[in-house]
Amino acid sequence: MTTFDTHVAAPAAASSSGAGALGAFVVGIGSWATTTDHKKIGRLFIGTALVLAAAAAVVGAFLGFERISASGYSILDLDSIEQLNALYRVVLAFGVALPLMLGVAIAIVPLQIGSKAISFGRVALFGFWMWFAGLGVIVYSIAANGGPGGGNAKMVDLFLIGVVVTAAGGLAATVSLVTTVLTSRAPGMDLSRVPMLSWASLTGGVALLLTLPVVIGTTIYLYVDHHYGRLAFGANKGINDWLGWSLTQPQTYVFGAIGVGVVAEIATVAGGRRHPLRAVLLVGAGVLTVAALGGATQVQHSITWTDSSGSDKVKELIPFLIFNGLPLLGALIVLAGSAFALAQGKPRILAPLVPAFLGLGMMLAGMAGHLVGQFGPAGLAGTVFEEGEFNYVVYGTLLIGIGAVAYWGPKLWGRSLPQSAVFGLGTLGFLGTVLASLPLYVAGFADQPAGVVDGFTYGGPQELWNALAAIGHALIALTVILFILTALRAFRSGEAAGDDPWDAQTLEWSVSSPAPADNFASVPVVASAEPLLDLKPAGSEK
Amino acid sequence: MPTSVRRFVAGAAGLSAVALLAGCAKNAPQDTWQPKGPNAQKIDDLQKPVFAIAGIVGLIVFAAVAYAVFRFKDRGQPIPEQTHGKPVLEIGMTILPALLLAGIGVFTFRTIFDLAKTDDTxxxxxxxxxxxxxxxxxxxxxxxxxxxxxxxxxxxxxxxxxxxxxxxxxxxxxxxxxxxxxxxxxxxxxxxxxxxxxxxxxxxxxxxxxxxxxxxxxxxxxxxxxxxxxxxxxxxxxxxxxxxxxxxxxxxxxxxxxxxxxxxxxxxxxxxxxxxxxxxxxxxxxxxxxxxxxxxxxxxxxxxxxxxxxxxxxxxxxxxxxxxxxxxxxxxxxxxxxxxxxxxxxxxxxxxxxxxxxxxxxxxxxxxxxxxxxxxxxxxxxxxxxxxxxxxxxxxxxx
Amino acid sequence: MFTNGSKYFIGVTGFSAVVLVIYVVLVDGAVGGAVALASIMLAVGLLAGLALFNRDGDVEVGDAAAPANAVPVGSSLWPLVTTLGIVAMGVGLITHEIVFLLGLTALVAGFVEWVIQGWSESASSDRRFNNAARGRLIHPLEFPVIATVGAGVIVVSFSRIMLAISKTTGAVLFTIVGALVLAGGVFFAVRPNLKKSVAVGLCVIGAVGVVAGGIAGASVGKRDQLVEANEEDHFAHKECGEEKSKYFDFNSEAKVSMRSNPMATIEFVDGKLQARELGLKKLTDRITVQKSNNISVIFRNKTEGEYRLTLFYGEKEVQEGVVEELHNCTQMIESGEEQLLTFRIDRPSIASEKPYKFYVPGVEDQSIEVVVP
Amino acid sequence: MAIIEQPAPVGAPALPAAPTPTRTYGALRRPVATTGWKSWVFTVDHKKLGIMYGVVAMFFFIVGGIEALLIRLQLAAPNGKVLSADVYNQMFTMHATTMVFLFVMPMAAAFANYFIPLQIGARDVAFPRINAFGFWTLVGGGIIVNLSWFLGGAADGGWFMYAPNSGPVFSPSHGVDFWALGLQITGIASLTGAINLIVTVLNMRAPGMSLMKMPVFTWLQLVVQFLLLFAIPVITVALFLLSFQRNFGATFFDVSAGADPLLWQHLFWIFGHPEVYVLILPSFGIISEVLPVFSKKPLFGYPFVVFSGAAIGFVGWGVWAHHMFASGLGPVSVAVFSIATMAIAIPTGVKIVNWTMTLWGGKLRFTAAMHFAVGLIVLFTIGGLSGVTHSVAPSDTQQTDTYYIVAHFHYVLFGGAIFGLFAGFYYWWPKMFGKQLNERLGKANFWFMVIGMNLTFGPMHMIGLQGQPRRMYVWTEARAGEGFFNIAFWNMVASIGAFILAFGVLLFLINVFKTTRSKEVAPLDPWDARTLEWMTTSPPKEHNFDAIPTVHHLDEFFHRKYEQDPNTHEMKQVATAEDILREQEANADKHIHMPSPSYWPIVLAGGLPVIALGIIYSIPVAIVGAAIVVLALFGWSLEPSTAPDSDFDPPASGDGTKELAPLG
The missing domain is CATH 2.60.40.420 (Cupredoxins -  blue copper proteins)
Structure with a gap:
């Protein structure tokens, strides 16, 4: 029995009385708050993440703006900048990259693998609420002078609690997701036949399963230490040291890992054929996440090479390559494999492919940058170069997410986004990402220190770099906001999408749009990696 | 019939005994029927008629019951008609006691307020x-x-x-x-x-x-x-x-x-x-x-x-x-x-x-x-x- | 023989092992990293074993009991409640213990409900039966708790509102709320087939109104009168001389005992104190009361200004050699008001050198003697 | 078009049929015994419960009677030495308490339980488990109330327990605590019973039985249940306040804390007066069944009897203060309540007229039951008329708290309530046990009781009018008056009468004993009765009726047996009871569902006395009791009202169907 009946008919016509409308609203809220429909949970994640993305980008823009003049503060004061800096990074990692990818996966994966429902639907819902509430706590605590560098000890405590809750939420949702992929596939769909997104969800999910507990454990240690005496971890400043890894590469790759599957999936469909080298894509996604997982060692595997001998250099080189190079390799494999798919058939330019592909490119740029950044002789440690890497990866993930929403939106909402808008926004987002990141790379080479907005001077047009970065953030914010508006309009009153608008290959497109509550009336039997193609009348393959 | 007579005697015993024998016991110091002051006298003046009325009503009821018991005893008469009542009679028998009680009520009312007076203290x-x-x-x-x-x-x-x-x-x-x-x-x-x-x-x-x-x-x-x-x-x-x-x-x-x-x-x-x-x-x-x-x-x-x-x-x-x-x-x-x-x-x-x-x-x-x-x-x-x-x-x- | 999933995990395990070795060999003093890598290796190895053991979770074609075929679980409030519990616990850690405890309660409640809901849904494939089973198990706990919580919220909220607003407003508010409740009741009664959404809406408006009012009331705090009265310990003290308190019991004449024939009525008419004993018409300046008995008199102020009636009834040795006069009095009352004074005198008049008497503080030469035989 | 459509295409593999759940979630298996003590202790059968109510009530009747005899022994002569003042006070308190709460009410409940479902053609009451709970609660309450005899003395404040005399200072033993808590427990029994019977009567009548075709006994019991429903909460509140005052230092009745002791009196009598009708109306109902049967006539003025019963129930709420005419209420209240009290005599008088008119023109057969019924008319009339005398408030100020009142209400309650119950015993015994009580012994029983009763209580009128107050453990020669017929004489007569009365009751017990030993089986319809309960076997089967009868008339059974000859207008017998029963058995309902027995009612009821003892002696014990109660509540609610292996077949499925009431 449930307290709220989810099968209440949606408030059809506007109710005659205000109370009725309010009642319908409350019932509606209630049905969303208690839903175990994975599509709704996924949409909750996606929607919240997009809104947060816009907010975080705005904050990024402000911070960038403060940097333009490297002396004094124009809009914000020192404390606010400290807080906002923390806020921006935490929200982008835990509030945007992680939930956006999780949301897409939760919404789509069960459909893709032919399951009637997500495993542990209530755990998934619990995951959403924990993540949501935790993030609320984080935002509140930082706003109230908490967080790393915060001055209010209680709020620092609260920040840590928020991190624990958020991570626990992510963990719960991930458990649900991974279990679904592992156990609830349609008959005949062995693991080599799972769609790319699902595969990436599995590998990325496993990586999250292994790293999020570390986040939680570390944070609990931090909390205990901070709350009872501040002996071991260096008070609130220790947060950055001990928890910072979860906000930097390669952990950010883990957050974005699912996105790799998105790109591969869309690219294959755009290619219009069964992908001949699926296994390569699978391996690529696997390599990326596995290597990123190595980030859990928490050590910056940079190469110093200052005064070491040749053998010492080799000793440094190998871990460097394993932890920083391999993810790049994985991403490259996926990119290449996807490009190969496009090159294979008669490629169609699907609008969602644009942000997705560009996003993957941005991730690659970030990964590559990271590889460089960890190369000690380049002298980039502690400079804004690292921020550039972060922006590349996270905004790249965001773009992939936008692509994913544009691609699967019709299945979730039943209506299509206008292709041109997606196309344009993808491009705009790409531009924004590049602007937000690339100048920081440059400035990093010029030794502009990370995390501060004043008190640095270096040769070169430092105002320009910082101004460009600020504009980049602003563009991202604009992209996200425009995308949200477009999506809202399109999904409310846009063109009806049809059940299979992309002429796709996977099972989610076999059901009506929007997908019914329990997905499949009867679970289909799968005989290949592209079951939908099997079901379509022969010869319809374009 | 001796049965009915005895029943009548037994039944009527209560009230008639009250009426007859109350006076038999002389000078019980707390006798309620021997007022020695105006207040008690007022009560006495009220209650004696009430007792009398109650006694009479009681006797009527006993007489009716006794008569019915005597008269309609099963002597092999046919099964009586299955009548369900006579509303007129019943309404009458409702109104009659109501009137009687209303009469008593008026006097009661007056006595109550008389006995509650304090202004002549x-x-x-x-x-x-x-x-x-x-x-x-x-x-x-x-x-x-x-x-x-x-x-x-x-x-x-x-x-x-x-x-x-x-x-x-x-x-x-x-x-x-x-x-x-x-x-x-x-x-x-x-x-x-x-x-x-x-x-x-x-x-x-x-x-x-x-x-x-x-x-x-x-x-x-x-x-x-x-x-x-x-x-x-x-x-x-x-x-x-x-x-x-x-x-x-x-x-x-x-x-x-x-x-x-x-x-x-x-x-x-x-x-x-x-x-x-x-x-x-x-x-x-x-x-x-x-x-x-x-x-x-x-x-x-x-x-x-x-x-x-x-x-x-x-x-x-x-x-x-x-x-x-x-x-x-x-x-x-x-x-x-x-x-x-x-x-x-x-x-x-x-x-x-x-x-x-x-x-x-x-x-x-x-x-x-x-x-x-x-x-x-x-x-x-x-x-x-x-x-x-x-x-x-x-x-x-x-x- | 190796399924795809297990191959993946075996690969990752192997990879982790290799990296671990490399790492230990090449990186100096990196114990933490080694532990992390070893953990990953173990965990992924475990997953590999699991994947192998259940053949990647692949199911036979036509297996109707396959997980993919499982009916979606019903919607549930409890994840949200559990979350709220956890968050409240966290917040409680840094604020008040009570928040923590409330959170813990919500957590336990949410967890129990969740588990029982989950259990009941798998009790059988008959939904009605499952519902009934769950109801039997949890309703005896649930209903009282929900009712208590609900009633508690309403009571607390309403009390906060009533404490915050003035007495008069309180009465008006009560009237209005009562009328609204009545109107709502009539509305529901007249239209029993009301749409659920309308009913829910009305209830939500009411509930939100009360709770919001309660929160507002709590944040405003108690009305000045109560705060001040509390500070002055007004409820316990009686100032038998000049009144220092700003607030006192205006409605004291509403006491039950006021209606139960007080022994005497004492009036303060145009500066003169006079007594009328129960049952006697004549005015007197001397009343006789029983010893060791609760006696009540009514005091009526018929003189312009605020006055109080005070009784002097002897002396008492509070400690060795220290004697204190005993006084009892009414509140200050305005002209035209009346108030009851209940007192008890334990010693007869002969035990006191000064006669017991009623007087009005500030008015000389006016007193009513109290005689205790 | 979706490639895989909703709903599933035809031919898709169907899910296997839902397995029928077989587990129950109670902690205990349900009791299954159909014989032996377990079949009684765990039963939910209204008939078995009715009999157990009767047995318990009878036990307490004997206890209360012995208490009465001790009181009369003490008062037979001046300065009695049989009992001390303390024990005497306990004795009269407990005599009243026992007779009111533990004899007459349970005995009326016994008849109600047994015969209401039978009279309305139902198979059981609405909430069978609650029914069982009510009975065991009564037992628990009765034990608690009487346990005080062995634990430092019983309650000694009179059954009216006026504050402040019932407070901890003035009644320092635990007696009042036991009394108050015990009565709260029995109150639960009455309240649950009332709800149960109201629902039963309103919802479970046989087809065709409109309210105005319902037997009078059921009607008046319905009125009683409504009275209980509203009265019990009042006394519960009062007792609760009293318990709090005594056990937790509250000051609800403490004058020095500003309270008014009259509060208790109001609370008590707001309950106490309707309680009088609770005691008497069931007996009115019984003789309203008995008189028509033995007069071979329908009840005269059925609607008048019914409505006057309801009117008594209604007006009964407005007269409580006539118990307080001497309390100093003020003349206005006294006057109003005085008039209201007179008004209640009117519907009561209507009943007497109707009973008399039922006899009138009948074909009277004087069985033992008929003796008691006619006895009731006469004796109750005396009690009623003496009641009128003290509805006159000034007169009442002389009579109240004297033996006149004792005489009055014993005529009402003994001559009325108890005679009615005895009429019920003799009338329904064949139905309940399949054997007939001996009529000769029964008539002897009646005559001893009627003579004993008049000798006991008749003189009390005299004693009272001569000024002897009630509740005096001794009386003194000095105030007995002079002459032979003085108070001393009448006290002696009353005491002798009490023993004659006791002998009459003893004859009943002997009769019961003899009948139980006898092998003679009663005829199916020994009295040529009129109502539905006689349309089944004696004793009835567990499910009461093989086929639920459809009702067309008031006195359905009679009309099935007799028809009026259209020409001669004479009543002719057209069928015997056996014929009717045979026909019913031939057309037995195919599906008969009966509630399943349960352990939980007795467990739940068992927790309450533990709480009471805990409140008196040690709070931890009360917590244990509360734990038992909570446990039992859980067990109860986990247990479906129907055992899974019962023959209950849910009515045609669909979302609209409701399960049986889960509480039941």
């Missing part, structure tokens, strides 16, 4: 119930020569032909004041003051009894109302206002006084009694008795009873002499009080020896937890026979 007396005796105090009323408050207990003394208003209250539980010959009863409720009209036509002693269950010794919580004609009443007032004299030195009574000072004065006040140092002896019953008071003994021997009017201070013969004195002589006999030869020494001594044995009271010192060690009633003082002799001698002087 001529004298007020405070009556305070306490487990298990009554205290009376007479507020200052100079019209009657009461220039100082009079306090007494057990016997209420009123002037004849005077509309007295009792103001009743209680110090502990609910009691009820009832002198049947003078008026109906009225509860004395702690925290409230209830009033009751009292008026006696003729001098005499009118018996009463506490009628609200008030605990252990409820059965022996009695009271008497003494009516004196106005002159006698004035004499009584005068006597009551006097302070007690100390007995002459060297007498047994003087020794009794010191016993009294040692033991009794803790609770019992004797106005005028002085301690050895000459200061007035003031009783502090509130420190020893839960309800906070004990009878004032200043004029004990002007009362005919003691211990909450439970026992007589007069010997049987003397009591009879006073109680049955004709109206004209009653006042004198009553005002004579308890003389040496009339004093009921047996009961008084028994009382002094062990009061709780005579009248059940909560006086066991080991069981006074709920009252913080205070008694409810009088404890056993453990007096020696010598002391009792002395005390009796002293008490006999309290006139």
């Amino acid at each position: 001529e004298m007020v007396i405070n009556v305070t119930g306490q487990q298990w005796w009554w205290e009376y105090d007479y507020p200052v009323q100079t019209d009657y020569g009461i220039t100082n408050p009079i306090i007494t207990s057990g016997q209420l003394v009123i002037p004849t032909g005077t509309k007295v208003l009792l103001r009743e209250t209680s110090r502990d539980v609910i009691h009820s004041y009832w002198i049947p010959a003078l008026n109906g009863k009225r509860d004395a409720v702690p925290g409230r003051v209830h009033y009751l009209r009292l008026e006696a036509d003729k001098p005499g002693i009118y018996a009463g009894q506490c009628t609200e269950f008030c605990g252990l010794s409820h059965a022996v919580m009695r009271m008497e109302a003494v009516a004196l004609d106005k002159a006698d009443f004035a004499a009584w007032v005068k006597g009551q206002l006097e302070l007690a004299d100390s007995p002459a030195e060297g007498t047994l009574a003087k020794e009794g006084e010191s016993v009294f000072l040692n033991q009794c004065v803790r609770c019992h006040q004797v106005n005028g009694l002085k301690k050895a140092d000459g200061s007035p002896a003031i009783a502090a019953p509130e420190e020893n008795v839960w309800s906070g008071a004990a009878p004032n003994l200043t004029h004990l021997m002007t009362r005919n009873t003691f211990a909450g009017a439970s026992w007589d201070l007069l010997t049987k013969e003397c009591r009879k002499d006073v109680w049955e004195a004709p109206g004209g002589e009653f006042g004198k006999k009553y005002l004579a009080g308890v003389t040496e030869e009339c004093l009921n020494q047996t009961d008084l001594r028994r009382w002094l020896r062990n009061a709780p044995a005579m009248k059940p009271m909560y006086a066991d010192p080991t069981k006074l937890g709920p009252t913080d060690g205070k008694y409810r009633g009088m404890p056993n003082l453990g007096l020696s026979e010598d002391d009792i002799d002395k005390l009796v001698a002293y008490l006999a002087t309290l006139k």
